[in-house]
Amino acid sequence: MKRFFAVLLLISATLVAVAQQSPLKPRPDAFPSVKETPDTKSIVMATTVEQMTAWDRYPTYPVYVEMMHRWVERYPELCHMDTIGTSLQGRLILSLYIAPSTDDDLYRPEFFYSSTIHGDELTGYIMMLRLIDTLLASYGTSPELTALLNSTRISINPLANPDGTYWGGDNSVMASRRENANGIDLNRNFPNPFAPVAKSIPHENQLMIAYLTAHNFRLSANLHGGSEVMNYPWDSFTLEENPHPYAEWWQVVGRRFVDTARTVDNTRFRDVSQDGVIAGGDWYVISGGRQDYVNYYLDCLEMTMEVSLQKILPCEWLPYYWRLLSKSLINYIGEIHSLPNSIGIEEVEGGKRRVECYPNPTTGIVTVTGIEAGTKIELLDFTGRLLHTYSSHQAIKPSDNQTITLDLSSFVPGLYLLRTSSGTAKLLKR
Numbered sequence: 001m002k003r004f005f006a007v008l009l010l011i012s013a014t015l016v017a018v019a020q021q022s023p024l025k026p027r028p029d030a031f032p033s034v035k036e037t038p039d040t041k042s043i044v045m046a047t048t049v050e051q052m053t054a055w056d057r058y059p060t061y062p063v064y065v066e067m068m069h070r071w072v073e074r075y076p077e078l079c080h081m082d083t084i085g086t087s088l089q090g091r092l093i094l095s096l097y098i099a100p101s102t103d104d105d106l107y108r109p110e111f112f113y114s115s116t117i118h119g120d121e122l123t124g125y126i127m128m129l130r131l132i133d134t135l136l137a138s139y140g141t142s143p144e145l146t147a148l149l150n151s152t153r154i155s156i157n158p159l160a161n162p163d164g165t166y167w168g169g170d171n172s173v174m175a176s177r178r179e180n181a182n183g184i185d186l187n188r189n190f191p192n193p194f195a196p197v198a199k200s201i202p203h204e205n206q207l208m209i210a211y212l213t214a215h216n217f218r219l220s221a222n223l224h225g226g227s228e229v230m231n232y233p234w235d236s237f238t239l240e241e242n243p244h245p246y247a248e249w250w251q252v253v254g255r256r257f258v259d260t261a262r263t264v265d266n267t268r269f270r271d272v273s274q275d276g277v278i279a280g281g282d283w284y285v286i287s288g289g290r291q292d293y294v295n296y297y298l299d300c301l302e303m304t305m306e307v308s309l310q311k312i313l314p315c316e317w318l319p320y321y322w323r324l325l326s327k328s329l330i331n332y333i334g335e336i337h338s339l340p341n342s343i344g345i346e347e348v349e350g351g352k353r354r355v356e357c358y359p360n361p362t363t364g365i366v367t368v369t370g371i372e373a374g375t376k377i378e379l380l381d382f383t384g385r386l387l388h389t390y391s392s393h394q395a396i397k398p399s400d401n402q403t404i405t406l407d408l409s410s411f412v413p414g415l416y417l418l419r420t421s422s423g424t425a426k427l428l429k430r
């Protein structure tokens with residue numbers, strides 16, 4: 001038995017060595033089948049940034065860091081670098097903050113993607129790098145992505161556990177492993193809101209907690225690999241024991257992600273549940289995961305995305321997974337504008353009266369109170385762009401001098417500002 005494994009190891013080591021030196025295998029014509037499991041991992045490392053152009057290699061650690069810095073140099077008006085901290089072995093834990101500089105920053109909700117807290121789950125790492133590249137390159141050319149960037153502050157941490165990923169050294173991901181340098185599974189060691197006894201918090205998690213609490217993220221996701229499923233909170237309970245207050249919303253959002261991916265390949269996201277979505281505890285209960293920590297302690301909704309059956313994809317499959325996942329990943333950022341909990345009736349600016357609108361969220365007909373007689377009401381999008389001005393005679397139901405009813409059913413779903421002479425209110429249109 002031992003000899004058999006030794007021979008197997010020798011063969012795989014040889015194949016890996018060959019793969020690292022030889023040009024890429026021709027790409028498969030069709031999407032890799034779900035049942036197809038690679039017997040060897042054809043891992044090809046990019047040793048220069050230029051070798052990442054086709055997105056079919058894994059970057060060495062120096063190439064990764066250089067890619068991140070080059071984006072900041074190339075798009076200084078669109079992004080800057082946040083350093084979450086330095087890992088136990090001294091590698092950088094980076095997050096790229098992407099938001100065009102404008103004056104209305106406070107009105108834009110903050111979104112966060114983070115990947116590869118398990119150092120050997122590499123698909124999300126490459127997807128996040130490619131997502132950064134796509135978002136930055138599309139600003140000003142793609143109307144859809146330009147609008148997304150203009151309405152959202154996006155932070156992306158492609159590699160949460162660099163010591164795990166580069167456990168075998170900076171120049172290869174072949175020996176990547178799940179844990180940090182101390183052998184700790186970081187996704188089991190966040191503060192557990194439901195456990196009576198607090199565990200000690202590992203170094204990288206302390207850094208992540210400081211970073212998360214310094215921001216005001218409202219929606220986030222943590223990317224993993226090894227399965228294909230959208231895993232929503234709680235991880236600590238089954239749905240029956242303790243459903244998350246927004247379980248229904250999570251199911252809708254998860255299905256939108258999966259259904260969009262299935263327009264590319266209908267066989268995907270079926271290994272855990274038929275619809276590709278599951279409450280964490282219904283899959284298996286864990287304690288100390290980041291998802292439950294973020295949902296419970298921070299005013300942020302986070303889900304765990306398991307994005308590929310293989311933890312380490314053969315390089316030539318990476319472009320196919322981008323085709324499978326990219327639209328879903330982009331759309332999920334936009335879900336921040338459909339959050340169930342974030343936008344209540346809220347006064348944004350001080351005024352003589354409190355401006356309120358209800359119902360909020362609304363599907364169209366909305367009543368605005370607290371306005372002054374003869375006032376006009378301006379409808380702005382979340383970037384502050386004026387969309388429409390209503391005078392009181394345009395109100396569909398003028399009731400008195402302080403309350404009018406408007407019909408917003410022709411506007412697309414999203415966040416809006418209703419500005420009057422007495423103040424401004426945030427409004428969510430479904």
Ligand SMILES: [Zn+2]
Pocket residue numbers: 118121224225
């Ligand atoms: Zn994982």
